[in-house]
Each structure stands twice: as C-alpha cells, then as structure tokens.
Amino acid sequence: xxxxxxxxxxxxxxxxxxxxxxIAQRNPIYSVLxxxxxxxALSGLYVLLDAPFVAVIQIIVYAxxxxxxxxxxxxxxxxxxxxxxxxxxxxxxxxxxxxxxxxGLALLLVVELGWALSRSGDTGNFAGAAVSSVSAxxxxxxxxxxxxxxxxxxxxxxxxVGAVVLARREERx
Amino acid sequence: MNTxxxxxxxxxxxxFVALLSSAAAMVYVERKVAAFLQQRIxxxxxxxxxxxxxxxxxxxxxxKEELRPRAADAFLFALAPIISATCAFAAFAVVPFGAxxxxxxxxxxxxxxxxxxxxxxxxxxxxxxxMGVYGIVLAGWSSxxxxxxxxxxxxxxxxxxxxxxxxxxxxxxxxxxxxMSLTEIVDKxxxxxxxxxxxxxxxxxxxxxxxxxxxxxxxxxxxNRAPFDFPEAEQELVAGxxxxxxxxxxxxxxxxxxxxxxxxxxxxxxxxxGGWQGPFADSIGWVWFLIKVAALLFFYVxxxxxxxxxxxxxxxxxxxxxxxxxxxxxxxxxxxxxLYFGV
Numbered sequence: 170x171x172x173x174x175x176x177x178x179x180x181x182x183x184x185x186x187x188x189x190x191x192i193a194q195r196n197p198i199y200s201v202l203x204x205x206x207x208x209x210a211l212s213g214l215y216v217l218l219d220a221p222f223v224a225v226i227q228i229i230v231y232a233x234x235x236x237x238x239x240x241x242x243x244x245x246x247x248x249x250x251x252x253x254x255x256x257x258x259x260x261x262x263x264x265x266x267x268x269x270x271x272x273g274l275a276l277l278l279v280v281e282l283g284w285a286l287s288r289s290g291d292t293g294n295f296a297g298a299a300v301s302s303v304s305a306x307x308x309x310x311x312x313x314x315x316x317x318x319x320x321x322x323x324x325x326x327x328x329x330v331g332a333v334v335l336a337r338r339e340e341r342x
Numbered sequence: 343m344n345t346x347x348x349x350x351x352x353x354x355x356x357x358f359v360a361l362l363s364s365a366a367a368m369v370y371v372e373r374k375v376a377a378f379l380q381q382r383i384x385x386x387x388x389x390x391x392x393x394x395x396x397x398x399x400x401x402x403x404x405x406k407e408e409l410r411p412r413a414a415d416a417f418l419f420a421l422a423p424i425i426s427a428t429c430a431f432a433a434f435a436v437v438p439f440g441a442x443x444x445x446x447x448x449x450x451x452x453x454x455x456x457x458x459x460x461x462x463x464x465x466x467x468x469x470x471x472x473m474g475v476y477g478i479v480l481a482g483w484s485s486x487x488x489x490x491x492x493x494x495x496x497x498x499x500x501x502x503x504x505x506x507x508x509x510x511x512x513x514x515x516x517x518x519x520x521x522m523s524l525t526e527i528v529d530k531x532x533x534x535x536x537x538x539x540x541x542x543x544x545x546x547x548x549x550x551x552x553x554x555x556x557x558x559x560x561x562x563x564x565x566n567r568a569p570f571d572f573p574e575a576e577q578e579l580v581a582g583x584x585x586x587x588x589x590x591x592x593x594x595x596x597x598x599x600x601x602x603x604x605x606x607x608x609x610x611x612x613x614x615x616g617g618w619q620g621p622f623a624d625s626i627g628w629v630w631f632l633i634k635v636a637a638l639l640f641f642y643v644x645x646x647x648x649x650x651x652x653x654x655x656x657x658x659x660x661x662x663x664x665x666x667x668x669x670x671x672x673x674x675x676x677x678x679x680x681l682y683f684g685v
Contacts, residue, residue, distance in 0.1 A: 198415075202480075221460060222465070225462050225466055228472070228473065229469045229472055232469075233469060233473060233475070234472065234502065234505075237479070237502060240479055240483075240498075241479075241498055244482075244494075245495070
C-alpha cells in the first residue's frame with residue numbers, strides 16, 4: 170500500500186504542476202506538451218484506481234489524438250509567443266469584447282469548481298471493481314447511459330459541422 | 343530474492359537486448375535484400391559475409407559530430423529522438439511471444455513469456471504508437487528548418503489518418519476473439535480446422551484476411567516505411583523530419599523505425615498468424631513466433647525495394663476514401679458474422 174500512496178502523490182504532483190505550468194507558459198508549444206504530461210499523470214491515477222481501460226483511453230483520445238491536432242495547429246500558425254500588446258494593467262473583465270467574455274467564462278468555471286468541491290463529501294460508495302472491465306463499461310454506456318451517450322455524439326457532430334462551415338471557402342460570384 | 347521476480351528482470355533485459363539486436367540485424371537484412379533485389383552483392387567486407395556491417399555503422403555514427411542548428415529549440419531538439427526511441431521500446435512490453443513455461447523445470451511455477459500482461463494490451467500498444475507521433479512532430483518543429491517541418495507535418499497527418507483504419511482492423515480481431523488480452527487472443531487460435539488449416543484469425547475468411555491486409559497496410563504507413571515513407575521523401579524533403587539530426591540522435595530515430603517495424607510485425611503475428619501456435623507449441627512456441635515475425639519483416643523489406651513511393655495526395659485519398667470505408671464495412675460484416683454464427 171505504501172508504494173501505491175507514493176505513486177499517487179507523484180502522479181498527483183505531476184498533474185497539478187504540469188496543469189499550472191500550462192497557463193504559466195508564454196510559448197504555446199510548451200503549453201501543449203505540458204498538457205500532454207498532465208494527461209499522462211491523470212492516466213497514471215486511473216491505473217491506481219484500478220481502471221486501466223479508462224487510463225489507456227485517456228492516452229489514446231486526449232494525448233494521442235486531440236493534442237496532436239492542437240500541436241498541428243500551433244505549429245502551422247507558427248506563433249512562438251503569445252501576443253502581449255494589450256494593456257496588462259486593465260482588469261480582464263474590463264477589457265474589450267472576446268477577452269471580457271473569456272474572463273467571464275473563467276470566473277464561471279472557478280465558481281462551478283468551488284460549488285462542486287463544496288458538495289463532494291460522499292465519493293466513497295461507487296462500485297470500484299466494475300470500472301476495470303471493458304464489457305461492464307460498454308454495457309453501462311449503451312444501456313443505462315444510452316441517452317447521454319447519444320446526446321454527446323450529437324454535440325460532437327454539431328461541432329464538426331460547425332468547423333466545416335467555418336472552414337468552407339466563400340464561392341466567388 | 344524471489345526467483346520469479348529475478349526471472350522477470352532477466353526476461354525484461356533479454357527483451358530489451360533482443361530488440362536492440364533485432365534492429366541491428368534488420369539493418370544487415372535490409373542492405374543484403376536490397377542488394378539482392380538490385381542484383382548487387384551488398385555489404386561483404388566487414389566480417390564474414392559482411393555480418394559485422396551494422397557494428398561498423400554504429401561505430402561510424404557514434405564518432406560523428408553532434409550538430410544542432412543555432413535557431414533550433416535546444417530542449418525539444420534533444421527530447422524528440424528520446425521520445426521516439428522510448429515509445430518504440432515501450433510498445434513491445436505488452437507483446438507476448440511464447441506460451442507460459444517453467445524453462446524445463448528451472449522455475450517453481452510457469453512464467454509468461456511477456457514483460458507485462460495487461461488485460462487491455464491491444465489498446466496499450468495503440469496508445470503508445472499514438473504517442474510516438476510526438477517524437478517526429480517535435481523533431482520537425484524544433485529543428486526550425488522548412489524540410490523538417492514539412493516532414494513532421496506530413497508524418498502527423500499520415501499517422502492520424504492511418505491510425506483509424508489500424509484501429510478498426512484491430513477491432514475486427516477483438517470481435518472474433520472476444521478478448522482484449524493478446525495472450526487470450528493467441529490461445530484462442532490453437533488447433534486446426536479439418537485437420538490441416540490452422541485456426542489462425544487470418545483464415546477467418548473473408549473478414550480475417552481483409553483485416554490482416556488492412557492492418558499490414560496501415561502498419562507500414564504508421565511506421566513510415568516505403569511505399570508510404572513521405573515524412574522522409576528524399577527527393578522532396580532532403581531527409582524529412584530528421585534532416586537536421588546527426589550522430590547518435592539520428593541513430594535513435596533510425597533505431598525507433600526498425601523497432602517499430604518489429605513491434606508491428608510481432609503484434610500482427612499475435613493477432614492474425616496464431617502467435618506461437620504450431621507443432622510442439624508448449625516447448626518451442628517462441629521459435630514459431632520468431633519465424634513468423636521474421637517472415638513479416640522480410641515482407642516489409644521486400645515491399646520497400648519493390649514498390650515506388652506514392653504521391654502524397656494519393657496517400658491521403660487512399661487512407662480516407664478506400665482503406666477506412668473498407669475497414670468499417672469489414673468490421674460490420676465481422677460483427678454480423680460473429681452474431682450469426684456465434685464463433
């Protein structure tokens with residue numbers, strides 16, 4: 170058990186430190202790489218929770234597929250440093266348009282996190298053994314949680330169609 | 343010390359050294375087969391029949407100067423080849439290469455010929471392969487050279503495109519075997535049909551054969567080998583993502599490429615060709631395994647020196663418009679077959 174606790178603290182520390190460094194970085198390439206490191210540490214935590222399937226899916230989907238696309242975009246945009254031309258002294262909530270919206274969303278996220286943490290007292294009673302089996306996950310996903318699963322896939326489809334519409338070239342008349 | 347633990351450590355070391363020397367052997371085989379196909383003799387001066395040629399190559403690479411472009415990102419430039427080589431070695435950890443054995447009574451209880459038995463082994467291989475892309479992409483970006491960058495971008499686009507067909511072909515086998523553990527999948531392929539056809543997944547006609555062909559095609563694309571070696575197309579990109587690399591950091595990319603070939607062949611052997619199944623599989627199963635892997639590796643080399651490289655747009659069109667639809671249909675047919683016949 171001691172080695173498991175040790176591994177937990179190592180993975181936890183790496184995940185938290187890497188996540189903090191993601192937003193502390195000026196170079197977007199390093200931000201992407203640190204986010205991958207953070208995902209890797211999270212997947213280590215899943216292994217400790219006896220859920221190797223979730224751990225591997227975490228690596229395949231997030232670190233292997235989504236982050237490659239992120240890296241792709243950052244490399245193609247060739248943006249080695251974030252733009253720092255705006256006035257740093259003005260509070261983000263008072264800045265123009267998109268920045269105010271972004272700051273508002275960040276504030277909302279912090280409030281939601283605080284609300285979620287204040288309610289998380291009873292996490293001890295879920296079936297830990299069930300998550301390690303692939304067939305159990307599949308059965309739960311396609312029977313009990315079929316509706317949320319389908320709704321999520323429609324959400325992703327909408328995002329995909331949106332991306333295609335945005336990227337479409339205007340036809341010349 | 344526990345004998346089983348000691349045996350496990352020895353086994354890990356053996357696998358590591360075997361992978362290293364398989365890369366060296368592949369360098370020799372590659373050069374000899376290439377020479378044979380081009381009616382040359384190939385390496386013959388270093389050692390008997392040129393057998394020490396890989397050693398000479400390694401010594402040469404070690405004594406080269408380690409160069410780094412001034413505008414390169416020093417940290418990532420050093421990290422990229424390490425990521426490539428590490429991922430190449432790590433993927434083999436979950437590949438079983440023989441039945442459980444006691445080594446003729448040497449050990450008290452039988453031990454698995456596999457570094458680590460994970461029940462989602464196939465997905466682990468898939469995950470590590472997808473992490474290997476970062477080595478190439480980062481090498482391309484951090485070199486700060488246009489050829490490297492183009493090579494890196496091509497490689498990531500190619501690997502993402504072919505990973506889909508690769509995964510779908512794998513899923514067909516998972517359906518047939520009804521398991522995600524490579525050991526169980528191999529065990530299910532024991533025995534014969536009608537007394538002479540081995541029960542290998544590749545002989546589950548037609549879906550097993552189609553899945554095998556898709557898996558090998560996508561595997562060649564994943565390992566950036568000819569005819570899909572666009573990341574390093576000499577005529578267009580000098581050497582692609584490793585243009586700016588020299589000495590041992592170049593050797594690490596080289597090593598990673600060959601070990602990835604070995605891993606893809608080993609996984610294909612376990613999934614489709616019955617792994618270590620064959621006559622006397624209990625005692626000399628690993629010999630069957632090695633023979634099958636060697637045959638697939640020869641096929642790899644043969645392909646490289648026979649087929650010309652495709653055009654890049656042809657590669658993308660083939661991956662998305664032919665290979666992916668075929669593999670999805672194949673998966674559906676397999677699922678229907680498994681449901682109907684209950685294999």
